[in-house]
Amino acid sequence: MHRHELNAENDRSRRDLAAFTASLSQADLATDIGGGWTVAMALGHTAFWDLHVASQWRRRGNRLTPETWADQAADFVNDGLEPLLAALPAAEAIRLVLAAAAEVDAVVADLPDASLDAVRAEDRGWLVDGWEHRAEHIAQANRGLGRA
Numbered sequence: 809m810h811r812h813e814l815n816a817e818n819d820r821s822r823r824d825l826a827a828f829t830a831s832l833s834q835a836d837l838a839t840d841i842g843g844g845w846t847v848a849m850a851l852g853h854t855a856f857w858d859l860h861v862a863s864q865w866r867r868r869g870n871r872l873t874p875e876t877w878a879d880q881a882a883d884f885v886n887d888g889l890e891p892l893l894a895a896l897p898a899a900e901a902i903r904l905v906l907a908a909a910a911e912v913d914a915v916v917a918d919l920p921d922a923s924l925d926a927v928r929a930e931d932r933g934w935l936v937d938g939w940e941h942r943a944e945h946i947a948q949a950n951r952g953l954g955r956a
Contacts, residue, residue: 809928811921814936818913821939825854825909828946829902837898841952849893850945851901856889858908858938862915865923865935912938 809817829851837848845853896904916924916936927935934941950956 809937811924814924815913815917817937817939818909818916821942822906822909822913824946825942826906828949829906832902834898836953837901839949839952841949844890846894847949847952848896848898848901849890850949851905852893852896853886853889854942854945855901855904855908856885856893857941858905858912860885861935861938862908862912865912865915865919909938909942 832847837846837851839847841847841850893901916938919936924936927933947956
């Protein structure tokens with residue numbers, strides 16, 4: 809995927825996220841979507857990972873490599889986040905998910921092509937393709953809400 813396609817996909821997913829969150833009622837946000845997660849928890853999870861990826865790129869600059877990113881860390885982080893996500897007010901989950909998407913997309917948009925190519929070559933495109941993760945959780949929430 810070329811840079812302009814990546815930026816377009818990330819832009820589209822932020823618009824989708826904004827439209828999706830604008831459509832949610834308080835009851836929707838509290839809806840269980842499986843695994844003990846609510847729609848609001850999925851939004852908080854998505855916000856965290858966008859912020860986490862943006863932080864890693866900032867901290868490591870163009871040197872974020874597969875060796876500096878532990879695959880199993882995601883599972884441990886998600887497990888530890890669950891109680892915090894459950895306590896997060898739904899309105900704050902919406903504010904955070906939209907702000908986090910904008911933040912990580914801005915960081916990724918400024919990365920050199922070599923950094924994009926390096927993470928994709930190691931099958932870690934999720935470090936730049938935030939749109940895929942957002943789409944996954946929007947779809948998950950829509951299924952839980954009976955919209956899909």
